[in-house]
Amino acid sequence: MRNATFRQLRVFAEVAKHLSFARAAESLHLTPPAVTMQIKELEGHVGLPLFERQGRRVSLTTAGEYMLVYARKVLATLKDAEDAAARLQRLEAGTLTIGLLSTAKYFVPALLAEFTREHAGLDVRLAIGNREQLVQMLHNAEVDIAIMGRPPNELNVRAEPFGAHPHVFVAPTDHPLLRIGHPTVQSLLPYGFIAREHGSGTRAVFNSFFERHRLEPRIVMELPGNEAVKQAVMAGLGLGLLSLHTLRVELQHGLIARLDVEGTPVVRAWHVVHTLAKLLSPAAEAFRYFVLEQGERFLAERYGALLPLEPAG
Structure with a gap:
């Protein structure tokens, strides 16, 4: 060898x-x-x-x-050595690899565009997956830093919240529940659901919501990815629960409808995460600081108008 x-x-x-x-x-x-x-x-x-x-x-x-x-x-050791050398030189250069929850790809590129205007010398790479895949990337030191919802308990990480992450129920635009101003959770049960795959953060929110209400929804289809779920809901195949941050275009153009179900939106938090075993490069540290400083403002400006009602928690 x-x-x-x-x-x-x-x-x-x-x-x-x-x-x-x-x-x-x-x-x-x-x-x-x-x-x-x-x-x-x-x-x-x-x-x-x-x-x-x-x-x-x-x-x-x-x-x-x-x-x-x-x-x-x-x-991983070689990357740490490169990061240490960059830190000693006080340079924000080199490669920055950011892991993204697949749901975060709807807003992080635009946030990243703001960041790279101030740090033009960086080679930025994105690695996208569901929560299970992202945890594995962190474990394998394949990413410098990650943007995700629920931080992993199975790894020794530093996880810092930077913005609200609301989830809402969606339906096709002609669904009968839209005639009810504030549907109960019970009123959803006669209808089938299009659910995200196991291992995704969105599926965990979906399961937790119905477990909290001690109800069992009827899942008629399980699909990988937000786009597939949106298309199935718009086609009238069932209801869905999705991150509001995946729905901006569809809601603005009236392609899908939000259901104002009691107890929603279900609000979680976005986190910027890195393993404590990994020494952050100056580039990764700069990105972490930028997200913590600007992330909440960015999300509010981009998505605030889509959620005029007070979050239910």
Whole structure:
């Protein structure tokens, strides 16, 4: 292993992440043959195959699973060294990798645009996933900092709230419940629901809301991602519970309707999160400070008009 390069370890970690040589090549801006060559060279240094290939399917061998643990530690240590060097030079330069809850992608790019106007020298990268995936990214040190709702209890993190995160019930624009000014939770039960997938923060809010009311909703469809849920609701396939921050365009253009159900909006908080084991680079520290200082104002300006009623908690 003494002749293995950091480049080979990065390629190995990326292939292991996607379990695809083609997707790893795309992510690293390399050609698939170049990725294959790097993996073959690393396997030569290790003396064992790291992946099993069956057609297009790729999986880690036992040796690959062991080596991945150490490769991630090496790469994380290298990133910490780079961050420390940048701090010593007092530079806000280099790469900043931000992990986003998939729901946060509706507003973070615009917030990031404000940030990068003041920090033009940064190479900013976004990694998007549901809550379960984002926790794994933090665990693997694949992101410097994360924007998410419920912070992970399973990791030792610093989680700081920066803004309200309301969730509301939505329906197609011709739904009969819209004729009721303030529907009860009980009145929702005759209708089916389109729910987000397990592992998402939105699904956790949905489950918690009905558990708190000791009611069991009828889920007629489970879909990955907010866009799929919105499209299904607009098509009349069921009701949904979604973050208000995913609904700006649809509500403004009358494509979907908000139901003013009792006990809603369900308000949680957005957090900026990083693991305590990771030393933040000057760039990551600057972004953290910017979000804490500007995030609440930004969300209020962008979404406040969509929520004229007082939050119910």
